[in-house]
Amino acid sequence: MKFLLYTTTYGKSGSIQLGHPGFWVPAVLVLSGLIGAAAGLGYTFGGGSAPLADASAGEENSWQHALSEQKRELVQARDAAQNDLNALAVRLGQMQAQMMRVEALGQRLTRTAKLGKSEFDFDRTPAQGGPADPVVREPLSSLDFMQALNDMETQIDDRARQLQVIEDILSSRALNNAVSPGGRPVSKGWLSSYYGKRTDPFNGRQAMHKGVDFAGKLGSDIVATAEGVVTWAGKRYGYGQLVEINHGNGYSTRYGHCQQILVAVGDKVEPGQKIALMGSSGRSTGPHVHYEVLKNGRQVDPTRYVRASR
Ligand SMILES: [Zn+2]
Known part of the structure; x- marks a missing residue:
């Protein structure tokens, strides 16, 4: 058997014969090279890590790098989110603590104002497992967190409404005590004519x-029946010498037929303060004070205000 062998080294053709070592040595070298390459290829496409060549090895390295980079960023983002959630959880805990203070305040107000407990039950906690440690130690899932926030919102709305009602009651009570007329407009004297229809x-x-x-x-003495500001001090048709006091809150009072007025328009007067002397000026048959209580500009029956304590 004879093979033709071309070499570029010598630029000429020649022949070699099988059995001659000049054939076998290069042939074995070429074959082993081919087998090695095939093995490398199979290994590469089978998913192994042995690089086929320097170029693809570099590419794979950069993939690996990008992947681990992404993994690292993901972990960072997750940690950051968990940190944010933990921060929010701490904030929620603070809000819950504040809420407990508000509830304590509400309980105290309810007791102070002696309000009905059924209506203002600050002991009742809406659908929760009792007072929890405000500092949350377990990591909170976002679902738990949203639920806690919703509960919190409900609780706040509920308490705000109750506190508003209590405030209204307390402030109207305070106003009633301060500006609602009370007691008699005289220090000595007797009631000589009631409010209502009568024979002139x-x-x-x-x-x-x-x-x-x-x-x-x-x-x-004629005395003011509540704190207020003098809005009239002088003659007025039918009333003779008249003092009118505005008490705020829609109330004012009038004191008619005075002999002498002791206050001036714009004076601030205290409950029980002497404002005039009893007389019979104007449309009057004898010494008396004509006393009116006005609510929002209209005369009302003063009887219950006279009976009320000042
Ligand atoms: Zn009268």
Whole structure:
């Protein structure tokens, strides 16, 4: 058997014969090279890590690098999210602690104002497992967190509504105590005419008496029935010498037929303060004070205010 062998080294062709070592040595070298390459290829496409060549090895390295980079970023993002969640959980804990303070305040107000417990039950906790440690130690899932936030919101709305009602009651009570007229407009004297329809002492006809009269000695004290500001101090048709006091909160009072007025418009007066002396000025048959209570500009029956304590 004879093979033709071309070499570039010598630029000429020649022949070699099998059995001659000049054939076998290069042939074995070429074959082993081919087998090695095939093995390398199979290994590479089978998913192994042995690089086929320097180029693909570099590419694979950069993939690996990108992957681990992404993995690292993912871990960082997850940690950051968990940190944020933990921070929010701490904030939630603080809010819950605040809420407990508000509830304590509400309980105290309810007791102080002696309000009905059924209506203002600050002991009732809405659908929760009792007072929890405000600092959350276990990592919180976002679902737990949203649930906790929703519970918190419900609780806040509920408490805010209850506190608003309590505040309204307390402030109206305080206002009533401060500005609602109370007691008699005289320090000495007696009630001589009620509020309502009566026979007019001047013409004998039925007429509406829009105040109550207190009779007494000429020159005796007329006193303010509540704190307020003087808005009239002088003569007025039908009233003679009149003092009018505005108490705020829609209330004002009038003191008519005075002999002498001791206050001026704009003066601030205290409950029980002497504001005038009893007289019989104007449409009057004898020494008395015509006392009116006005609510939002209209005369009301003063009787219950007179009976109320100042
Ligand atoms: Zn009168």
